[in-house]
Amino acid sequence: MKKKFKKAAQNLGLINQTQQTVTNTLYPITECYNTIKHMFSPPEVEKLVIEPEAWFKLMYFIHLIGDYEISGFGRIQETDEEGTYSLIDVDIIKQTVRGAYVESDEDAVLDFIRRVPVDQRKEWTLDWHSHVNMGTTPSGTDWTNYSDMLKARSGIQFPAMIVNKRDEYTAYQIISEAKHTEIDIYKRAIMGETVPEERLVEIYNECKQKVQTLCTKYAAATGTWYKPQSTTWSNNNQKGWTYYDETDDGYYPRHYWEDEEDDEVVEAKKQGFVFDDDDTDYACDYCGAALTTTEEISNRCCKTCWADFTNNRWSK
């Protein structure tokens, strides 16, 4: 259980700490073989051509989910032209969608990896998601996740794409944590080739069924009463029910924070010490500044860093 107040009191030295034994390791290194092996590779994907069926699928996913973000993976194949790949298929995985955030847990990603046919494993590398009606510049959350994805792929570079309902695109080839190159997007659908009506209906129904079964809309916890140990929610303010606050680690009863106040903390408060909420979940991923607005918390990025990303001040 979280011991926020106790931790703060310890930092102030109000609690006597026993002397700890420090063990020095002989090898204070960070393994980096895979990281270095791939980080100076030339970009594999320089141009991405979206094939008609893939484009319709993408647009159906983005619009079927309404005003929520949606994410998934795409299948790309190399063409005869070096550096040029075709996006021939897209798919989504089990996810929780919000207006400015979409999340799939590791089990959902694992299910996707396991169901991809063996001969297609090297092709389903595109990481895509939508930004509803916002611009398609990657957010702080996106860059953090690209970094995590790179590690999970053993440092192998991959293409990442962001698209919105206005049919705008931004795509990067993520080569390392500090290096990425821009990918030029072309849509073959607008170059004259179309998909037969019957096939369009099939694609639409397929996308609709996937969105309905795989996407869960996130409901804000504020103002909602949860019955302990129950998966059902109710707004019934019955006696004996506890108001829960949602955190990334789970649900914590609100009264917990009010009751758990050590004597040392009480003493510290009397002396004028102020205990700030040091929940790192609400700190900017890049500069560590506290996030105060809903938009900042959703983006996990403060306004200043967001403006920097938007204006491309961060070097590639």
Next chain:
Amino acid sequence: MDYSRINSNLNAPEARETREAKVSVVSLGGVQDYTVRAGMTVSEFKSVYGLNGTKIVNENGDTLTSDAIISRDMQVFVSTPKKNG
């Protein structure tokens, strides 16, 4: 006891090969093959190959804990959460 026979058996190529294990890692980046020493823990494997923070499961779908030991050739699947905003 014939120690020379025991020593030669221990150092035989067949014996050396059994002290290694081939781990085939399947991830979003495709398949990567690694040859590791048998007896390496999953925690060590993750650390050496930069897979800290990821979830590793075996062919049966069982999650490999940090103290699990790699003692034979195996295929594992690696994943991490996907969070975009």
